[in-house]
Amino acid sequence: MGLEEDIKQKKFKSVYQKAGINLTYTTSFMMNRNMRLLKKFGLTLPQFNILRILRGQxxxxxTVNDLIDRMLDKSSNASRIVEKLRSKNLVERKACENDRRAVDVSITKSGLDLLAKIDAIEHEFYFGKGSLTEAEAQLLNELLDKGRSCYENEN
Amino acid sequence: MGLEEDIKQKKFKSVYQKAGINLTYTTSFMMNRNMRLLKKFGLTLPQFNILRILRGQxxxxxTVNDLIDRMLDKSSNASRIVEKLRSKNLVERKACENDRRAVDVSITKSGLDLLAKIDAIEHEFYFGKGSLTEAEAQLLNELLDKGRSCYENEN
DNA sequence: TTGGTATAGATGTACCTACATATAATGTGA
DNA sequence: TCACATTATATGTAGGTACATCTATACCAA
Incomplete structure (x- = not known):
């Protein structure tokens, strides 16, 4: 279904406005589905993102600061999310030896096990081959990178 | 700058995973900018979206139910946002005559004046000609519609 | 060394979303 | 017409985000 029918808006001021609204709408759809999938594992999206970064390391x-740097949503509040994960025993926190201001965060065995279970359904998180071909997905990546270039030096 | 440098992740499992992450990242950039722009007018993004729907009518x-139907983020909590707008005198609420369960919401003169001011900077909300050509923006729209087709019958 | 500044992280506030539930009004079938 | 389901909206709760501010530590230059 096209965007016009989905949001019951007939006209857009420009193809740029339509693309912006389409981005918002499409991403919201995708994230809603991801959120529902993760809920079965007792995780929220930002909790999952932090766990994945920790597994990568x-x-x-x-450190919490590294997490903030690498999170998709830069300004979210990493220290509170880490605390949620710690209360579920999915991560550990301990004082950093080199810098007593910093906190070293690492994923636990329990956290790794949980992520391993989620890996099995990870393909459901994104557009699949049923909707876009590989070439189209590649093209989408290029257009997004190019579009985002207007925000260089922001954030 | 490409996505890899931006989020310091070298490899993706597939071009589909990369597109999903790219969508999240790019949309978050765009919405963060829109949010900062709107803050100067004392509005949040959902408040602005509701005001625009009301102006269209x-x-x-x-009714609140119509608003929920037409909001980009379907499940957000329209009645609380309407109350915020009412407390700023940007909208009015009154009991619906036909259906005493429903509430008629309409934009006030003050709300219309505020939107008129924001119209002047509305082009800054989206990717502009400086980043994508019109043909590229059109192509982006088509790819998003096609990608979203895998979510048909959800939400 | 000391005073100023920068950095890491925690925390308070206002707003938001998702979900469950409550309340009131409406529709409907026996 | 009466019991029951449905609909419109409101509200409570848990979690999240943006931003400002606070504390402790680290760095740095006179």
């Missing part, structure tokens, strides 16, 4: 620890 | 009123 494992067995090295990562 | 003006001078007819719209």
């Amino acid at each position: 494992h067995p090295q620890a990562t | 003006h001078p007819q009123a719209t």
Whole structure:
């Protein structure tokens, strides 16, 4: 179904406005589905994202500041999310030896096990081959990178 | 800058995973900018979206249920956002005459004036000609519609 | 060394979403 | 017409985001 029918808006001011609204709408759809999938594992999206970053570093620890740098949504509040994960025993926190201001965060065995289970359904998180061909998905990536270039030096 | 440098992730499992992450990242950039722009006018993004829907109907009123139907993020909580707008005198609420369960919401003169001011910077909300050509923006729309087709019958 | 500044992280506030549930009004079938 | 389901909206709760501010530590230059 085209965007016009989906949101009951007949006209857009420009193809650029339509693309912006389409991005919002499409991404919201995708994230809603991801959220529902993760809920079965007791995780929220930002909790899952942090766990994945920690697994990428494992067995090295990562500071909260590193997490903020690497999170998709830059300004989210990493220290509170880490605390949620710690309360579920999915991550560990300990004082950093080199810098006593910093906190070393690392994923636990329990966290790794949970991620391993989620890996099995990870393909459901994204557009699949049923909707876009590989070439189309590649083209989408290029258009997004190019579009985003207007935000260089922001954020 | 390509996605890999931006989020410091070298490899993706597939071009589909990369497109999904790219969508999230790019949309988050765009919405962050829109949010900052709207903040100068004392509005949040969902408040702005509701005001625009109401302007589209003006001078007819719209029920809360209509708003939920037409919002980009379907499941958001329209009645609380309407209350925020009412407390700023940007919208009015009154009991619907035909259906006493429903509430008629309409935009006020003050709300229309505010939107008129925002119209002047509306082009800054989206990718502009500086990043994508019109043909590329059109292609992006088509790819998003096609990608989203895998979610048909969801939400 | 000391005073100023930068950095890492935690925390308070206002707003938001997702989901469950409550309340009131409406529709409907026996 | 009466019991029951449905609909429109409101509200409570848990979690998240943006932003400002606070504390402790680290760095740095006179």
